[in-house]
Amino acid sequence: MNGTILLVDDNTMFIDIQKEYLAGSMVNILTAHNGFEALDVVKSRRPDLIFMDLQMPRMDGAECCREIKSDPAFDAIPVVMVTTKGNEEDQKNCFVAGCDHFLTKPLDRDQFLEVARRFLPVVDRRERRHKVSIEATFSAHDAVQTCRVLDISVGGAFLATDFFGMPRSVIHLAFTLPDGTTIDTPCRIAWVNRVTMPKLPKGFGVKFALLPKELKESLEKYVDIE
Numbered sequence: 001m002n003g004t005i006l007l008v009d010d011n012t013m014f015i016d017i018q019k020e021y022l023a024g025s026m027v028n029i030l031t032a033h034n035g036f037e038a039l040d041v042v043k044s045r046r047p048d049l050i051f052m053d054l055q056m057p058r059m060d061g062a063e064c065c066r067e068i069k070s071d072p073a074f075d076a077i078p079v080v081m082v083t084t085k086g087n088e089e090d091q092k093n094c095f096v097a098g099c100d101h102f103l104t105k106p107l108d109r110d111q112f113l114e115v116a117r118r119f120l121p122v123v124d125r126r127e128r129r130h131k132v133s134i135e136a137t138f139s140a141h142d143a144v145q146t147c148r149v150l151d152i153s154v155g156g157a158f159l160a161t162d163f164f165g166m167p168r169s170v171i172h173l174a175f176t177l178p179d180g181t182t183i184d185t186p187c188r189i190a191w192v193n194r195v196t197m198p199k200l201p202k203g204f205g206v207k208f209a210l211l212p213k214e215l216k217e218s219l220e221k222y223v224d225i226e
Helices: 012-021 035-045 061-069 088-096 109-119 213-225
Strands: 004-008 028-032 049-053 079-083 101-104 130-140 143-152 156-160 170-176 182-193 203-208
Touching: 004 012, 004 035, 012 109, 012 182, 028 035, 035 049, 035 061, 049 061, 049 109, 061 079, 061 088, 079 088, 079 109, 088 101, 101 109, 143 213, 156 182, 182 213
Parallel strands: 004 028, 004 049, 049 079, 079 101
Antiparallel strands: 130 143, 130 170, 143 156, 156 203, 170 182, 182 203
16 A cells, blocks of 8 residues: 545545545545544544545534644645535635645545545556446336446446436446447446536446456456557
8 A cells, every 4th residue: 555545524425435436546545434533543543645524523624624733743644625515614614724625525536536646646546447428227226227328447337317326225237338248237336426517417336246257358358449
C-alpha cells in the first residue's frame, strides 16, 4: 500500500460508495462514523488523506476538522469536507474549520478521484473503462427492466436507467457485446447516481459476480481492443 485514506460518514452507504471509487487504488482505507471516532483513528493511524461528512451526530465534521487542524502533529493532513446541502453557509463553515477542499453529495466519481489524486497521487481508477452504448436488460424484484450500458470494464459497468436499486443488492444483467458475445451474469450494485450530472446520467454502477472464465476472457479481449 502507498497511502492511507480515512473515510468518515455516519451513513455506511456513502462510505461504501467511496470505497468502491477507490477499489483499484493502492491505498489502505480506514473508516469512522462520527467525529470522535475519526479523531481516534487520526491519532492512532495518522492517515494521509481524510474525506469527512459535515453533518454527523455527536461531533460533526467541522468540529472534528478544527480539532485536527489545531494539532501541529496532524495539521498537515488534507481534509476534504463532504456535505449534502452544498450551500454558501456550509462552505464557509468548512473552510473556517480549516478544510483543504469541499465536495457536495451526491458525489461524482470523476470529481472524487480527481480531488483524491490531487492530495495523494497514487489514487487511480480501478480498471480501464470504455465508453459504449449497448442495450441491455436486468431483473430485479422479479421484474425485468430495460437499460443501456454506457461504460464497461472487465469488472463491471455503468447502467443508465430510471430504476434505482440499493447498493450491495443483487440483480441479473444481460447484454450482447458488438462481437456477438452475450454477457448474462449476476451483478452487485456498487453505487447509485440519482441526480443527472453533466458527465453521468441517472443509473447505477454494477460489479460483475460469478462471471465464467470464458466470458471474462471475452470481456478482457473486447476492452483491450477498444
